[in-house]
Amino acid sequence: MTDRSLIRLATRRSPLALWQANRVAALLDQLGTSSSLVMVDTDADRRADVPIDRLGGQGAFVKEVQSAVLRGDADAAVHSAKDLPASTILGVPGLVLAAVPERADARDVLVGGGIATLRTGATVATGSARRRVQLANHRPDLTFTGLRGNLATRLAAVGTGGIAAVVVAKAGIDRLGWSPPAGLEVDVLEPGIMLPQVGQGALAVECRADDGATQAVLAGIDDPTVAPLLAAERAFLAELGGGCTLPVGAHAIWAEDHLGPGGAGAAIRLTGMMASADGRIVLRSTQTGCHPEDLGRAAARYLVDDAGGYALDGWDPSPGAGSSGVASAGEA
Template sequence: MKQKLVIGTRGSKLALWQANHIAACLREHYPNIVIELKNMVTTGDKILDVPLAKIGGKGLFTKELEVAMLSGEIDLAVHSLKDVPTQLPEGLILAAVTDRVDPGDALISPEYKTLDKLPVNAKVGTSSLRRKAQLLNARPDLTIVDLRGNLDTRLKKLTTENLDAILLAVAGLRRLGWAQHITQVLPQSICLPAVGQGALAIEARENDAETLDMLAFLNHEPTRQATLAERTFLAEVEGGCQVPIGVHAQLDQDGQVGLNAVIMSPDGKEAIRDTIAGCPAEAAMLGQTLAVRMLNNGGREILAKLFENQ
């Protein structure tokens, strides 16, 4: 067993919370281990004045960490699973996927509280094309304002940019102890989450058997199977942050995986929704099957129009 592990992380408050959380789990499991955190700046951290959809989407918050892993500079990286591309660089794998906390999207509106009470033409901030499309589907009158930056920055912009509401992930707010800001968790009938939202991913080198062994206890298999269905769906649709896709899978009381998804036009006017269920062993097949079905039922046309305009 290794006596020391170096964890790579971004420097935001949320990323540091996530890395420290995994470090604490490792120290509890291996009392004599030395854990070092190495802060790194990713492309997504550097470019804050351009919408994510315009600068490439997935991989913006992971690439530099992956380069450091492959070079041996760090042993593992902790990510929000929703930031991790479905195709990892050769030589890297997901060593563990943690138990998912609430995958939902939070509306924060101190004055109006809920989506239905927002006034006509209310200004709502979000950095996500997925959230924007689903919001406009529910409320076509809203004015959507691009909102970049770390969680604390975006919370401040609610006031400094005179917004009526902003949308953030419930999980991040909970992890930082800021759940009191949430005025509504949007129902999934209005806003399906991003792939993997609410779960943490621990990435490591495929050939580093010792580290992989040490990380195995962090894996939560029901979450891994559910998010495998989601990630396979995304890979089949070939979407990233630049494509308005919402998808969520979970295991029901009978142990079946239920997968719900939506493919939308960015303006929210066109939407293809569908659902599928099956056993956890078929998680990847369920994601692929649902994606193909939705693409054939109109999703392909929506995406073709989207790519024409990019």
């Protein structure tokens, strides 16, 4: 396909994924480029009752979408950036990350109660170890249970089966226009309490590495204020790529109060987190720098050095340790 007046966008079928794909389509339309959606069924969506780690964990929500582009069934793939696993940091063979169009609010929300007001021993449902351990660190009395399904399914679980609250991404409920029913408490969790998943709230668009025409069009919707922040977070994730099966999170912002070398340009401030599986130990590192990838790696190395002083099950600091389990587990 050589006509780039029309770009075929591969997407999952979930309501949130379709919102994201339609948002990219709207941005392309502003450039005068038409688009169409190519629906892709993923194994993770078909088997919503199976825990993500039993479906291969990393990349469970993106592999089939990427394959559609590699086969030529679509020209570009639209993802939630947090669904891209650590293994794609250096790129999937044949694909490039062509655009990071925008980022919504990266924070998580607790739906069904406040972190300070949930009753003692209340049950919180989440399929994310990252969310579970950070909540447990602040509220060790809470009880946790797993939960999968699309956003609407998880929100509907509040108040059923003994579930007092669920944790979801604020970007998801904002994008779908969800408003809490009267009397349902929603607590936005600041990064000081819960660091988000790497890339949370950001959109990511991939295309084939040999498709220069599509890359050129997609470059027009890339947001230069967002892409460096995502690059720093993903470099942090990549640096932890060997030997870490622990919950991690990261969030980068522009540090307007900190100028780079020689006073040139604002730097990036990144906070990263690594936790023990039970949430009793939560390690954080905040670093500031002007080079996204270097910054992400430095923050990760600081945590690795810090983790060396603790007996953290799931951390193997030896060089060449096994493949990472820190990548996204398909949170939403």
